[in-house]
Amino acid sequence: MANKTVAFEIKRQASPNAPSVWENFELEWRPGMNVISAMMEIAANPVTADGRGTTPITYDSNCLEEICGSCAMRINGKARMACSALVDNLEQPIKVEPLSKFPLVRDLQVDRSVLFENLKAVKAWVPVDGTYALGSGPRVFPQQQEANYPLSNCISCCCCMEVCPQFNDVTNFVGAATIAQVKLFNNHPTGNVFKEDRLRALAGDGGIQECGFAQNCVEACPKQLPLTEAISDMSRDVLIQKAKDFLRG
């Protein structure tokens, strides 16, 4: 009996300005195989389905357990993490493409640094006085911890931005991930000190008003962050902040 195989179609692009091409691969099926293990297999034997030698595929990956956020790509049209994309659960041929809304580097690798810049713009940190011994932190009740912890699980994969119809060059929309972090830090007893700065940052160009409530983000998030809830909470807070700023003149 012939060994069971798995068919892949992978979109290749040698550099940002090069044309893109599709390459087909046929790999031996292995139990528990996922999209990353398939690409590791291709690296060890870089030959296409029609027997042509090619180059190993360039892609981002690191932890392979869906916690580092590196390996986001489009698999069968869906933005998701490649490490947790088990081959047995996917329709074949498995089509793999890079995220489409971020500058392409090579093959499946894109540049997602925009998110880290956004986090800087909204001061997504708790401004501690110093790292020397200053005693214990503020009391936090379990209910509060349980509300904040899910927001703190964001792995910066950018899937929510990829699937958002408003995340594009026209709107400059900041995207759901950053808005969720604003909620997280505004909820923190000390992080709260920058609350107004963060809300004002969300009120400007590409701010929270650009959200069209398509709700794609919450569906695509691999860590099930309560993104739409965060967006509506922060929309309300931004409006209140705007009103306050208006009254203050």
Added chain:
Amino acid sequence: MAAPKIIVVGGGLAGLAAVIKIAEAGGSVDLFSIVPVKRSHSVCAQGGINAAKDLKGEGDTTDKHFDDTIYGGDFLANQTPVKAMCEAAPAIIDLLDRMGVPFNRTPEGLLDFRRFGGTLYQRTAFAGATTGQQLLYALDEQVRRYEAEGKVKKFEGWEFLSAVIDSKGQARGITALDLRTMELRSFSADAIILATGGIGAIFGKSTNSVVCTGSAQSALFQQGAYYANGEFIQVHPTCIPGEDKLRLMSESARGEGGRVWVPRNAGEKRPIKQIPESDRFYFLEEWYPKYGNLVPRDVATRAIHKVVYELGLGLDGQPMVYLDLTHIDRATLNRKLEGILEIYEKFVGDDPRDVPMKIFPGMHYTMGGMWVDFNQMTNIPGIFAAGECEYQYHGANRLGANSLVSCIFGGFRSGPIALAYAKSLAAAEGDGGHGAELARQAEMNKRLLNNEGTENPFKLWRELGATMTEHATVIRYNKGLKRADEKIVELLDRFQKVNLADRTQWANTSFAFARQLYNMLELSRAVVQGALLRDESRGAHYKPDFPERNDEKFLKTTKASFTGSIEGPRFEFEEVDTQFIKPRARSYTAK
């Protein structure tokens, strides 16, 4: 004189901790990382971080934490730095709490703690089962703040290749490769802190992330730095075997009451739920009544090996045992362990709240690493090391939840010391060695890119991993270790015939990988030969032919140095600092 410049290599917990201390003290830092620092391997730590805060009224003290750590490490760790770490741990937890880490809480709003392996105290603070992620994010956020203030410059997507060392043997900077443009550059610095994590990749599959190759450590080793206790490799008892990696199933599962068992009868055919308690072999609880499922990792791993390979009781004849949480209510499991339960669900497809997990030991951590003095400095003046990449805090076996505290403590210590060193450093003569080191690296790159041969680097790597896993993990025989060393020599030879399928100069991952692979091969020899020389059993290093600990001969730190010759590294041994706790027999079998 210009303000001193520090380079930190690696943006996991140790690296970020060092950056924060330097920036806070007014120093200027260049931070190098292969991946965006928020994606560093620290993110994978699950169960928690140890500190004897005694918030459970058990009478825990930092002295007890110190004793558990030294005893758990089978007395191989130098005691002065370990004592300092345990004493600093409670304040580190408070600081992380102030930085906003969402630690689990008691009803009164205080930090909650759970029990981990190798202790009888609830000493582990935790944020669900994603503590490493939450800690890394907290430090990442503080560094982002300093970055926004212009005190830190990040070089993400750059890989460290080597140190630049001047004619006096002092570090003057690094060379690094831009993984996108493939540009080779050298960077000046007055001090360098290496915080490059683990070496899992030399074992092929491990719980480590892709970047944990040990390449940077090996490069420094080849430049003259000592590599210490390399033979001490932690194999974590509970992992999910996978095609691409071994996924960790945190010790916290047992900390929250998880039980390890197999059916007593090898041919058990009944469905799991119909197997009565009397027919279940809870071997850790039977063999180690006092510590039960929370014996240290080396002990649990060997017990699972014994059950599977000596008693023939692996599940369905396979190398697997159950890790069972199904007796714990779903709400508690979700509150305390959700992160790891999701991993099991996603990658295996079963819900561990309903069905016991099937697990097996997997390579997880290196206790060994760069040799450093009590000031975190390697034997190359100006090069410091912190975190998993150095050897100092865990002896022959690391206790669970001690890694996060050692990373942060080591980073916090190395930052200010490196800054003080940099301030007192005299100016370099000439170019400080930059030109020569750049030329050496350029030559290596050129040779690799133009090499004509038939060997695929990814295939060589698989062979290395298989050999290392077979001969240099749970059970070691001198014959096997010798065979492993011969195999590595063969692989080093075949590396000369490596042919890159990709010769382009843009985001060429094969090229970067081949450079890492060479370094992995050289470092593997220090691991294997160190194990070969140590004819005793201590902590994670276990030789059935030498089953006892031998303090007279081997209560010593192994120090490997590179010779470049076919015989491999040269070894010397250094006395261990045991001034506070007298070495005693280590056993967890008491009732």
